[in-house]
Amino acid sequence: MLFFLFSLLMYLGFWQIDRGNRKHHLQKIFNQRSSSRPIHLNQIKNIDLKKNYFRGIVQGHFDNPHTFLLENRIYLHKIGYEVLTPFFLNNQSNAILVNRGWIPQGMNRKQIPKISAVDHQIKLEGVIVFPPKTFHFFNPINEEGWPKKIQSIHPDFLKKNKFQPFLLVVQPQQPGSFIPLWHPITLQPARHYAYAFQWFGLSITLFIVFLSAHIHRL
Template sequence: MLSRLKAIPWMTVGIALLAILLMLRLGFWQLSRAEQKQLRAQQLEQRAANNPLSLQDINRQPGNVADFPVQVSGHLDIGKVFLWDNRVLKGQVGYEVLVPMTTNAGEVLINFGWIKAPPLRTQLPEIDLPTALLTLQGVVVMPGDNLVSREVSESGWPRRVQQPSPEQLAKQLGRDLLPYIVQLNDSQAYGFTNNWHPLVMPAEKHLAYAVQWFGLALACFIITLIALHKQRKKHGNSRAS
């Protein structure tokens, strides 16, 4: 029995077990993400079925207000345009154009959509927006925090920003903003392209990744067993000779 235990490559077994545990953990994480995406897809479907709400209605909603359709009326501050940097559409780098709108319910950022970046970094795209009273329809978006991104301080307008945080952009404006963004539905009417993807990866994709991780864990387990069996058999033959 002792000789059999000595024949087992314990370091290799330990590494294999750690790899299996890691792959299982990744598989269960993908299952968790799939469940989250399914719930988000249900929320999108349910809220998209509603008639557009006013900003006053949105502000009275309890909890997370993301994905509600909304209608806003007000005037744009076209002198204070933010350019959300490094936004890619069909392989092309550009900006998403964020403009403050003054409404009866407060000032809110409107995401008009994507515009292609000029060839040189020193150049900024030309933005032409109306100054008259506008009534727009869109979707409420709650921007996520990007812990990797570092905000670069710029002067002048339009102004590039690395992430669309209403809290941070309010500081640059020097006035309050509502804590969400309205993603415009009809971006094309103003010369932009809607680049909003509420679900970057669907639940089915996460389920497929989970199956792959579990399959790799099973394959690693079987290969480890086969390797141990061959090692023991080889050790037995060497002792017999």
């Protein structure tokens, strides 16, 4: 039993180190790509995964009436939504879903916050983000009226609604933008390394207890 617990604690420690290394690598890629020269998306029809985290520039207009609200987003300990509005490029038919940032929920979930509309032609700059192909909750988007609340963003959702296969996460101070919330990673590598240290510490403690008990038996 003790051997099993020791092995489990060691495994959890190395697992956290691996996660920390992956997050560090992802953050490095994001920093490199997001600081590169922006891509003018009006001039390119097909954007693939190789352009993930590059900056993009678009010209066109928002489809204001058909906004989605990504639920349960936390900012400064307050619950709210990330505002996702379709954006039609001047020379393309499929809209890009634009993450405009965070807004507070309001008094309760039933109260839909007022979202400011941008009705004229605009130019936006942001980061191209392909949502990961991971587990996702069912999005009940068949509810009446707009804006519609959703639980997650995933490739199937974008495809079903005939959006481009990526999001454009706008940078601060852009027309129609709100509080920036999105980050490439939700938990910093240092936190994973700290968790690994805790697991290794517990495994060492368990080993010392076992060794001490064994010595006293002799």
